[in-house]
Amino acid sequence: MADIDCSTEMTNFHRDNVTLGLKQQQQMRVNRNAGRTRLENGLTEAGKPQPKEVHSQGSYQMRTMVQDDKNDYDIDDGAYFASADLKDDNGNALTPLAARERVCDALKWDGRLKKEAEVKRNCVRQEYAEGHHIDLPVYRIVTTKNDDDEVVEHYELASGDDWVKSDARAVTSWFNGKVGTLNEGEADGSQMRRVTKLTKKFARRQNWKKKTTSGICITKLVVDHFKASTNRDDKALRETWKAIDSTLQVSTAIEHPVLDSKLASSGDSQVSFFRDCLYDALKDLEVLDENDCTRTQAREAWDKVFDTDFFTEQPDNSGDAGGGGKGAAMAVTSVETARRNDGGGRFG
Incomplete structure (x- = not known):
């Protein structure tokens, strides 16, 4: 398996296209x-x-x-x-x-x-x-x-x-507690929050927003199936999605995080829509498993998943002949809580 590392691109995407300014x-x-x-x-x-x-x-x-x-x-x-x-x-x-x-x-x-x-x-x-x-x-x-x-x-x-x-408020306390518990060992302690936001960004493209499931349902799915990967948000995201997909292929029911009730029942149409979109995205990412997968192909796959050209437009210094030769990549020494460059604001 090629295992093309797109963690730098994913970090930049989260900072520039996901986190609020x-x-x-x-x-x-x-x-x-x-x-x-x-x-x-x-x-x-x-x-x-x-x-x-x-x-x-x-x-x-x-x-x-x-x-x-x-x-x-x-x-x-x-x-x-x-x-x-x-x-x-x-x-x-x-x-x-x-x-x-x-x-x-x-x-x-x-x-x-x-x-x-x-x-x-x-x-x-x-x-x-x-x-x-x-x-x-x-x-x-x-x-x-x-x-x-x-x-x-x-x-x-x-x-x-x-x-x-x-x-x-109990739901907020539940989530914030899970952020610490599920990110033990992570240098920055917030990978799960980033994976949650990246998943919501994926699900909320303009022509999907009215069809897909709610933010709290997506959050609960990520918390329940989160797969940490140190310094690899791209890998953590994909592995978490695989786990979510496996569950939703069996049932679309989602339990409430703090109450004895359900956020969504089996057969829920909006969760089903999200499941189908996620399944298609995982299919698009299967190119990453091919031994001859290039960085260009990996970036194109992530672009398709997020309906963007952000990944292929990133600079690259990997030496990969398929990388596009667009200059030196931005070095990532820490995946701390993302900061926007329009004032230094911090929001997740």
Whole structure:
């Protein structure tokens, strides 16, 4: 087997085409913080109680967001209310829909934003002109006592017409814990995060985004099947994909990481779409297993997988006659957390 080392190219691709730039990060933080202020002001104007807590969650908090040509970014910012504060003027508990409507009304009370907030099944969404949006899931904090008569709290999401036990912060804690555990021995300790982001980048090309599975499903699949390879993100990515493919060929069911439920059921159409795309990508990469595979062929295969020309456009000093002779390669002495060159920002 040729085993063409494309780790330098993969590292550069992650840095330049996957990791978010500093300006993008800053703009999203500004909008997130403005949304929190708008929520606070709107609730105050309406004479309604404030949330006890507001927490960023999802890929934004896990640092697994990836670049999108259309700036189609989703920031999750959960609002957690005490159950006693989610009541109407007559003292009746708000329905899940009414709770989302209260938050929505607070976000659009002054009518200053071009696009008004809207109620979705699992959140309130505020879109911004830049293309991204902020989703505000609405939670109620439920206080109970355990068998030892100790006060405990759990969280319920206003989802459709139901309050569903859920807490995205637990998912973030789960992922961050796995990053450390599954990267033991890695010099930089974040290869799994990079493999997660590279997999999401692969799955979210523009004509696939509405067909493929969610970011949390992809993240769970990577965590469950991650195959580390020291200083070889290209190899870790491919071996992880092989393991994911083997599982999805049997069943598309995906278990929730922290709840006793499923993220996706067997036969799920979006997971099936992702499975089929992944299978095709692995077929394209089989050229890497051929004894006479050249660096040019290996780079072309990765270009096809990611629908780009980035890999073949990279400089090369391997001495491989098929390398393209484009000059000295960029030396990689450490695969530390990727840094963009547009301000030194760090985001995963």
